[in-house]
Amino acid sequence: MKKREQLLPRVLKIVPEVKQGLSRSIIITTIYEAVKLIPVILIKLLVDSVVEASSTLSLVGWIIVGMFGVYLFSNIFDHYSDKWAHKQLLTYETNILKKAQKKLLELHMGYHEKHNTGLHVSKINRGASKLTELIWFVFNEFIPTIIQLILTSILLLYEEWTIAVVFFVFSSLIFIIINNTAKKVQPLRKIYLKKHEEAFGEMSQSLQNIGTVKDYAQENKEYRIYSNLLTQYKNASVKRNNYEMNKVFLRDFIINLGRIVTLLLASFFVLNGKVSPGSLILIYTLYEKAFISVFRLGKIYTHVGDSIESIHRLSDLLDKRVLIKDKKEPVRAKKLEGKIEFRNVSFSYTKKLQILRNINLTIEPKKVIALVGKSGGGKSSIIKLLMRQYDVTSGAVLVDGVDVKDYHSEDFRKRVAIVSQNVEIFNRSLKENIAFSKPKASLAEIKRAAKLAHAHEFIKEFPQKYNTMVGKNGVKLSGGQKQRLSIARALLSKPDILIFDEATSSLDSASERLIQKAIFSIAGKTTMILIAHRLSTIEHADEIIVLGKKKILEQGNYRQLLRKKGIFYEMVSLQKMRG
Ligand SMILES: Nc1ncnc2c1ncn2[C@@H]1O[C@H](COP(=O)(O)OP(=O)(O)OP(=O)(O)O)[C@@H](O)[C@H]1O
């Protein structure tokens, strides 16, 4: 596996906006933390003034007023900075989410066909929330804590250097413990994160395929798989926590030891008259503050460790290269003539298996072409190349004499429509589903397309007609209804190239005939490619291409091919025999 970049550069690549806030935050925090130390010093003065009989009441009063002023300042500062931070974090989080969605939409089909959607959603969600949490931690904990630690250490050193030395010795011990713990915990953390992800992957898979789970009565098995993974997650997490807790115990013991040594030393100094009673309080308070800082830094360490993996995963996704993209100055085409050429095209999805070899094919504009061949022969793949969902391995696909790679892809895809084998329906209204190809279409236009696709008949039966919501993946529609909806969608945009990939396979013979009639009624207006298994549906095509063994085996119109008594003839005879 490729070695990952460091976390910080990756974070800054995802949210470069953070950089701007960093120096400002350091300056503001330094001032704020310095102001927060004033009461600590004031307490020392207060104690010493109270102890000394000579001090006046007004001095004590001023000290208290000063303290009140600082507290008030802190309150106001916290109030505004919390508000600002909340807004800022939400901006970061939404920006990350938008970036991820943009990336996913840009990524080529090949990527999406390989990866599970549910996993993406969890990866993006977790990555975005962990990253914003981390940013929050850096600004609200890490920077203030470091600054606090520096300021208190300086003050402690100034006030009583021997105590400062005690502090440095004990805090070094603590850092060693924290560092060791983090190293030991990392592998355990990886295990439980992985189990957690697997459990959620399983859960979403069971729900995505809930119909099959229920059909085969596999609810218990699915539940067991999920619950086993959760148990493994729990065990790994408990193991990690126990380990950490043991170290926390040791750490706290060392802090307490440090407290006692400090108190002993400071009391000794007071008794000897080396420092004042006020100083004892100041020293002790500084010591506590400094140790709290060390303690907080330890927590940040753990927190960063917890987030690192999720952030890296999100970053891996954002770094994915988009393989299919427009060139610098693409050819803009508002309209296509519709001539299609495959020039010596070879193609494979993976290095191991070639799908198409040296395909040469010319489709004249406005012709109706049928593509036939056995299942898995590469028909849909040819269409994917034409739509530039994939790039050819060698050769070229040209439309109107221009390589499809050279077109502005948005322009190009607007002029080509496909009714694909796997109809994709959005959980939106029927109207919106049809208008997907032309969002600005009027209702009249939508209806016209629906009528042509014979979808209007079933749509008007729904109480809410075109406003009916169709459910997840169009569950409220039958297979044939979905196909008709998809045909209406393709017809609406009046494309220059129209592709039907098994577009009527779910329809009964009568409906199929009706739609075939509708399809052929627009013949001559656009270039059409029909992919069909039922050969009777392509009788009227201008040309039939028989695909097999990675290449074109036969080519001609229906009658010519029958007369040839070759493969096509055999296919037709076989279908006729089966009725
Ligand atoms: N995304 C993919 N990744 C890897 N291999 C793929 C992918 N899509 C299709 N294939 C393989 O490519 C070959 C051709 O598939 P294709 O979908 O083009 O066939 P088809 O002629 O349309 O078949 P059918 O008539 O069943 O729809 C098949 O062997 C298939 O396994």
Ligand SMILES: [Mg+2]
């Ligand atoms: Mg296919």
